[in-house]
Amino acid sequence: MALALQQLINGLTLGAVYGLIAIGYTMVYGIIGMINFAHGDIYMVSAFIAITGFTLLAALGVSSVPLGLVLVLLLAVAFTSVYGWTVERVAYRPLRGSTRLAPLISAIGMSIFLQNMVQLTQGARVKPIPPVLVGGIDLLTIDGFTVRLAYSQLLIVFVTLALMGGFTWLITRTSFGRQQRSCEQDRTMTALLGIDVDRTISLTFMLGAALAAVAGVMVTVYYGVVDFFIGFVAGIKAFTAAVLGGIGSLPGAMLGGLLIGLIEAFWAAYLSAEYKDVATFSILILALMFRPSGLLGRPEVEKV
Amino acid sequence: MKTRILAAGFGLLSLAATSAWADILVAIAGPMTGQYASAGDQIRKGAELAVADINAKGGVLGQKLKLEIGDDACDPKQAVSVANTMVNKKIAFMHGHWCSSSTIPASEVYNEAQIVMATVSTNPQVTERGLKNIFRIMGRDDQQGVVAGNYLVDHFKGKKIAVVDDKSAYGKGLADEIAKAMEARGVKPALRESITAGEKDYSGLVSKLKSAGIEVLAFGGYHTEVALILRQAQQAGLKLTVMGGDTMTNSELVTAAGPMADNVLFTFAPDPRKNPAAAAVVKKFRDAKVEPEGYVMYAYAAMQLFAEAAQKAKSTKYKDLEKALREGSFDTVIGKLSFDAKGDNKLPGFMVYQWKGGQYDYVK
Numbered sequence: 001m002a003l004a005l006q007q008l009i010n011g012l013t014l015g016a017v018y019g020l021i022a023i024g025y026t027m028v029y030g031i032i033g034m035i036n037f038a039h040g041d042i043y044m045v046s047a048f049i050a051i052t053g054f055t056l057l058a059a060l061g062v063s064s065v066p067l068g069l070v071l072v073l074l075l076a077v078a079f080t081s082v083y084g085w086t087v088e089r090v091a092y093r094p095l096r097g098s099t100r101l102a103p104l105i106s107a108i109g110m111s112i113f114l115q116n117m118v119q120l121t122q123g124a125r126v127k128p129i130p131p132v133l134v135g136g137i138d139l140l141t142i143d144g145f146t147v148r149l150a151y152s153q154l155l156i157v158f159v160t161l162a163l164m165g166g167f168t169w170l171i172t173r174t175s176f177g178r179q180q181r182s183c184e185q186d187r188t189m190t191a192l193l194g195i196d197v198d199r200t201i202s203l204t205f206m207l208g209a210a211l212a213a214v215a216g217v218m219v220t221v222y223y224g225v226v227d228f229f230i231g232f233v234a235g236i237k238a239f240t241a242a243v244l245g246g247i248g249s250l251p252g253a254m255l256g257g258l259l260i261g262l263i264e265a266f267w268a269a270y271l272s273a274e275y276k277d278v279a280t281f282s283i284l285i286l287a288l289m290f291r292p293s294g295l296l297g298r299p300e301v302e303k304v
Numbered sequence: 305m306k307t308r309i310l311a312a313g314f315g316l317l318s319l320a321a322t323s324a325w326a327d328i329l330v331a332i333a334g335p336m337t338g339q340y341a342s343a344g345d346q347i348r349k350g351a352e353l354a355v356a357d358i359n360a361k362g363g364v365l366g367q368k369l370k371l372e373i374g375d376d377a378c379d380p381k382q383a384v385s386v387a388n389t390m391v392n393k394k395i396a397f398m399h400g401h402w403c404s405s406s407t408i409p410a411s412e413v414y415n416e417a418q419i420v421m422a423t424v425s426t427n428p429q430v431t432e433r434g435l436k437n438i439f440r441i442m443g444r445d446d447q448q449g450v451v452a453g454n455y456l457v458d459h460f461k462g463k464k465i466a467v468v469d470d471k472s473a474y475g476k477g478l479a480d481e482i483a484k485a486m487e488a489r490g491v492k493p494a495l496r497e498s499i500t501a502g503e504k505d506y507s508g509l510v511s512k513l514k515s516a517g518i519e520v521l522a523f524g525g526y527h528t529e530v531a532l533i534l535r536q537a538q539q540a541g542l543k544l545t546v547m548g549g550d551t552m553t554n555s556e557l558v559t560a561a562g563p564m565a566d567n568v569l570f571t572f573a574p575d576p577r578k579n580p581a582a583a584a585v586v587k588k589f590r591d592a593k594v595e596p597e598g599y600v601m602y603a604y605a606a607m608q609l610f611a612e613a614a615q616k617a618k619s620t621k622y623k624d625l626e627k628a629l630r631e632g633s634f635d636t637v638i639g640k641l642s643f644d645a646k647g648d649n650k651l652p653g654f655m656v657y658q659w660k661g662g663q664y665d666y667v668k
Contacts, residue, residue, distance in 0.1 A: 003515045006540075010507040116337075124341030126528055128560040136539065145515050150539045223504050224535055225560045227528070229339045233502055268508025269515075274471065274498035276508070 002142035007265040013153040013222070015261020016160035020215035021238035022245070022253035023167070024208030030184045030248040031204050032096070034103045038087055038110035040235015041118075042209050046080040046216030047226040048118055054129050054220070065133060069155075069221070076213040084209025085202055087114075093198065111231070118228040126227045133221055152222045163214060164254060170207075171250065180204060184248075237280075244284050246297020255295060259283075328367050328620055330355065330610060331390050332603065333374035333383070333400035333410070339502060339528060340378050342556055343402055348373060349594045350603025351399060357588075358607060364614045369607070376410070378403040387413035395419060396620040399606035402599070404430060405473040411438050418622035420613075420629060422606040424599055426550060427477045431646040437622070439629055439647045441606060441638065442550070443573055445474070447653035449481020452547050452571045455656050456482070456522060457489040460545075466495035466518040468509065470525030475501070478549045479524030486522075494518060501525060506533045507540065514542045522547045530568065531560035538564055545569065550654075553598040558662045569667060571654040573638070576601035582637035605636035612636075 021043050028036040053072035062068050091110045095103045136150035171177040182190045183200050191197050219234075220226055241260045245252030260280055267279040287295060332351045336344040355371045363369060374390055376383035383406035390398060391413060397420055401407040404427030414421050415435045423430060424442040431440050456465055465486065469479035476498070483493050495516050499509055510533065513521065521544055523530055530546055537544045545567050552570035561568070577586050577596055585604060589596040596604075610625075612634045617624035633642035642650050658667040 003511055006511045006514075007508065010505075010511065014505050014507070119337060119341070124337065124345065126342075126531070126556050126560045128531075128562070130562060131535075136541075138541075144517075146541060148539075148541050152539070219504065223532060225504070225528075225532060227339060229502065230504060234504075264505075265508050269512050272497065273500075273506075273509050273512070277500060 002140070002145040002147050003269055004266075005139070005147045006145075007269045008262070009147070009149055009153060011262035011265030012258065013156050013261070014265060015241075015258035016156050017215050017219055017222075017257070018234070018238050018241045018260055019254040019257025020160060020163070020211050020218075021234060022241040022257045023250060024212050025239050025242040026245070026247055026250060026253040027204050027208050029242070031180065031201055032092070032103075034092070034100070035107065035239070036087075036092075036205075036208070037104070037107040037235070038091070038114060039208065039212060040231035040238065041111045041114035042080060042083055042087065042231070043212040043216050043234055043238075044226075044228060044231030045083055045114060045118060046076045046209075046213035047220050047230060048122060048127070048216075048228075049076045049079050049213070050217040050220040051127050051129055051226050054132060068132070069217075073214065073217050076217045077210045080209045080213035080216070081206040084205040084207075084212075087209075088202055088205040093201075111235075115228055115231065122228065124228065126225055128225045129220065131224055150222075152218075156218045156222060159214060159218060163211065167211075167250070176200075176203065240280065240284055244287055244294060246291075246294025249294065249296045249298070252294055252296035259295075327370035328364055328614075329372055329393055329395040330369050330397045330607065331372040331374060331393075331395040331399070332606075333376055333386050333390065333398060333406075334402035335378040336373065336375035338377035338379070340403070340526065342554060343551075343599055344375070346597070346599040347399070347402065347603040349589075350596070350600035351607055353585075353589065353592065353594075354604040354607030357585075358611045364611045365618065365620070369611070374400065376401050376403075376406045378406055380405050380409050383407070383410040384413060386410065390414075391417040391419065396614075397421070397610040397625070399423070399603060399610075401425065403472070403474060404477070408433075408473065411435055414438075420610075420622060420625045422609055424602050424606075425474070427473050429473070429477075431648050435647075436626060439609075439643050439649070441602060441609065441636075441641060441649055443651075443653040444648060445477040445549070446481045448549055448571045449478055450485045451654040451656065452478075452522065452549070453482045453485025454489065455569070455571075456520060456547055457486055457491050460520050463519045464494040464517050465491070465520045465522060466497065466513055466516070467493040467522045467524075468495075468497045468499060469523070470501040470529055471498050472501060472525065474549075474551075475523075475525035477524065479522065482522045482524065482547070493522070499525075499529065501529055504532060505536075507536050509533065510536045510540050510542060513537070513544070514540055519543070520545045520547065524549060526551045527554045527557040528560065531557050531565075534561045534564040534567065543567075547571075552659075553657075553664065555595070555597060555662070558659060565659045566661070568659045570657055570664075572657055573651070573653070574655055575657075575666075576605070576638040579637065579639060581635070581639075585637050601637050605638040605641070608636045609634050609641060 024039045053075045057068045091106045092103045133152040139147040241256035242253045245256030334344040334347045355369045374386035376386045387410040404425040407425040415437045422439045426445045467483045469475040548570040550572045558565040613628045617628035656667045657664045
């Protein structure tokens, strides 16, 4: 019972991070119909910016944890959005209107480029920071097992909830949200109505990158260890989350992320950590067999 | 006009002559990129200095050594393609690969092309397949596992011990041997698990260890995962002692795990830095701002091994080199190397070490 509660906490935390990254995949797919394989590496870059930020703040003598967190978050979001914009401008925009495969290959190239750039400039070694948020709350003890909620886990869940709220508002209520949704439906028609499609797509990439940046900062706070390779595994998992939830659907991405986080946590604790990924991907296959467009995805209807 | 053509002719001839007296190519291969790139870096630094030193002393058989570097990123498929590239370059000697899972497939390629190799990979299978071209300058996992298993049984009586591996050829091999050694002494591991290397979240494993009341974790795998497990155990309020293998020599463990690294014990070959005969080389490395930790001295020793064997054999041909290595004994910075019929070296195997304040030393 205590173990289940602990794993629920761990799973939700992990799932929140997957979900944040998955939104970037799903949004880009929704608007231009391509998988942005460099997205996992954007997340990795943001984790490095976070490490740099924390080290810088420590050097400047900023000792207040909340202030430090807010500053690093702003810094990471700002820089990572620029990365998101640049990647779109350099690697995808010139290929718009060509075959579907061209931007896909370009995305894989971008992913390799970002990984190697970080490896060469930052070194291949693991970059650690001393724990930022230490401690936690001991919730309850059953049979000698203490369920513990670390402050960093609390932070991740709260920040994710707040972001999701803000994001839903942005997409459903603002004029940018409307432009974005109309680009999703029909780019030509949107352009005819006087909306700058390129700008909307650029902003979408920046938004996705900003969410990945938040995930990067959270992971840096939570695990404290970053290397240039983390984007790969996280990217694959987040992509899976996006597909499971229904690619193109925002709540779907979050739901998929949480599901995968929970499946991993419970499988690792009760069955075997060894077959954790097998379980995750088996459930993905099963879900897609019965709901080919994902849990919350709507099938594309071809209008004749 | 005629003299000019003659001169040109001589020029061509001398060009041809220099290329006929080409350098001897020696190679290293390992994870120069990828998540274990820091080990590749150690190998490269060790081999570079060794080649420079050997060349400064006049080279091997009057020829200079030239170092080729192959990057397998610890990927078995890439290792095979690196091996083929090296074979095409006609190298005389290979030091590598590093990951057992790379060494095993790559060694088939070198064996077919008749190239001798010296490796630090510790999986028993490396020398158990009857290949004649492979020489191991480090101990084997089965020796390592016995030392670690016995230490755990002797020093952690009555405590619950879990054995976990990372599913790699190296990690699983080591963990199996530790478990076997413990069982031979009548102690059954309280938990046997595997994890996936390269992930960041091991909270599932940590919760499981915590609920099973585990105090000691014997881990077959690499330092990156140990650092993460230790940090997450601390966050979950679990005090854990870890027993690992030779990969824990990497000082990255200390940067990543912080003070938690003091809870790490590991088995490793006797520290080559403590070898009095190697003092001059150690100083040279430190002067060049390279700490000769982990695999640095082994890479240096591998190059020495080749140089001495080639001098003894008076040849760099496969047959002569292989015979010289099999029969001779060689003074290197890691001690006197000589090999048995399988290609395993006869140096004393492993010691138990402990990290303390960023340094490791024999455990007291």
